[in-house]
Amino acid sequence: MKPFVSKLPATPVSIFSRMSQLAQTHQAVNLSQGFPDFDLAPELIQLVTTYMQKGFNQYAPMPGTFPLRECIAKKYQVLAQTIVDPETEITITAGGTQALFTAIGTLISPGDEAIIFEPAYDSYRPSIEAFGGKVIPFSLQAPAFRIDWEEVEHKITERTRVIIINNPNNPTGRILTRADIIALEHLVVTHGLFVISDEVYEHITYDGQSHESVLQSPILRERAYVVASFGKLLHATGWKIGYVVANTHLTAEFRKIHQFNVFSVNTPMQMAIAEYLSDINYYSSLPLYFQEKRDYLAKALAQTRFKVLPCEGTYFMLLDYSSISDLSELDFAVHLTQTAGVAMIPVSSFYTDNLNQSLLRICFAKKEETLDEAIDHLLKI
Numbered sequence: 001m002k003p004f005v006s007k008l009p010a011t012p013v014s015i016f017s018r019m020s021q022l023a024q025t026h027q028a029v030n031l032s033q034g035f036p037d038f039d040l041a042p043e044l045i046q047l048v049t050t051y052m053q054k055g056f057n058q059y060a061p062m063p064g065t066f067p068l069r070e071c072i073a074k075k076y077q078v079l080a081q082t083i084v085d086p087e088t089e090i091t092i093t094a095g096g097t098q099a100l101f102t103a104i105g106t107l108i109s110p111g112d113e114a115i116i117f118e119p120a121y122d123s124y125r126p127s128i129e130a131f132g133g134k135v136i137p138f139s140l141q142a143p144a145f146r147i148d149w150e151e152v153e154h155k156i157t158e159r160t161r162v163i164i165i166n167n168p169n170n171p172t173g174r175i176l177t178r179a180d181i182i183a184l185e186h187l188v189v190t191h192g193l194f195v196i197s198d199e200v201y202e203h204i205t206y207d208g209q210s211h212e213s214v215l216q217s218p219i220l221r222e223r224a225y226v227v228a229s230f231g232k233l234l235h236a237t238g239w240k241i242g243y244v245v246a247n248t249h250l251t252a253e254f255r256k257i258h259q260f261n262v263f264s265v266n267t268p269m270q271m272a273i274a275e276y277l278s279d280i281n282y283y284s285s286l287p288l289y290f291q292e293k294r295d296y297l298a299k300a301l302a303q304t305r306f307k308v309l310p311c312e313g314t315y316f317m318l319l320d321y322s323s324i325s326d327l328s329e330l331d332f333a334v335h336l337t338q339t340a341g342v343a344m345i346p347v348s349s350f351y352t353d354n355l356n357q358s359l360l361r362i363c364f365a366k367k368e369e370t371l372d373e374a375i376d377h378l379l380k381i
């Protein structure tokens with residue numbers, strides 16, 4: 001009998017599942033896994049029902065329903081002054097995670113190297129490794145998490161194929177600057193690299209700061225897969241619908257894999273989303289909505305012994321607990337869940353070497369009453 005050989009021998013159950021489970025066990029306020037606890041727009045729910053009643057219940061076209069792809073193209077045109085062809089450059093996916101996995105699978109062959117910036121979203125490493133690639137982590141440190149691009153260049157070898165960026169960044173809440181994008185362009189051109197740009201929080205930016213998509217860079221646009229998620233945009237993480245934008249050639253290659261691991265995505269929801277987002281004002285309403293929550297929580301936390309790090313985008317903030325405990329981030333996160341009734345994510349779990357900086361990630365995409373309950377608990381620490 002041949003032994004079973006694990007593709008991912010060192011991959012545990014994700015920290016998001018673990019902390020959510022722990023929160024449930026201890027009936028703690030769950031500010032760990034990133035999902036809203038408030039309702040979605042009733043009109044959106046009604047639209048899904050309407051499209052089901054109208055008979056939109058069979059396979060969608062493999063790349064996604066055309067109205068949704070058109071709606072995405074319109075968004076890029078109006079908000080980012082960027083022309084994207086809905087026919088050949090947009091593919092609807094089963095969420096951002098599948099989009100990332102398929103984009104990585106399209107680019108990575110055994111032995112190829114992929115540079116990721118840590119703290120990094122948890123799916124990047126196992127996805128790269130599942131296709132035989134090698135992860136080259138580049139560690140960024142609190143509080144600034146700024147990228148030294150000259151140092152990044154030192155990590156590039158003959159085998160480097162792709163750089164993955166996440167902007168705005170989960171978990172740091174940071175946004176890349178124009179200078180970062182220029183530096184990335186330089187590396188891509190000099191070393192012939194590809195980019196996967198995880199932009200699932202593209203519409204959640206604060207204090208008047210806007211996010212620059214790599215699609216807005218003529219250089220990067222030719223070498224990049226851009227990943228987005230309607231879960232974040234519509235407060236519906238359970239719908240698992242997202243999309244990928246890339247030039248015609250990259251999209252054609254993406255679809256060769258996509259059609260055999262998903263084929264197509266939930267039809268009535270695609271139709272409903274396209275109609276709902278025909279109101280382009282929806283996008284501009286998001287920052288203020290979440291900024292109020294960010295500010296509400298940050299103000300309350302200023303009365304606690306936690307120190308809040310700056311958050312420019314996403315619906316996560318980092319809390320420094322160094323003046324409260326010497327425990328490792330994981331131990332402290334578990335301890336807080338069990339004894340204080342609030343669950344958060346240890347930032348060390350976003351680093352290959354589990355770097356401990358006394359930081360926890362807190363999700364503020366929650367109802368005010370949920371935040372109030374957590375604040376009550378955290379004030380006692």
Ligand code: PMP
Binds near residue numbers: 034121200
């Ligand atoms: N990238 C980042 C940075 C995320 O935080 C998430 C989780 N929301 C995803 C990708 C995956 O998105 P989805 O839930 O649509 O799979």
Ligand code: GLN
Binds near residue numbers: 017033
């Ligand atoms: N993106 C979510 C987060 O960062 C988690 C998604 C998941 O659990 N896979 O919390």
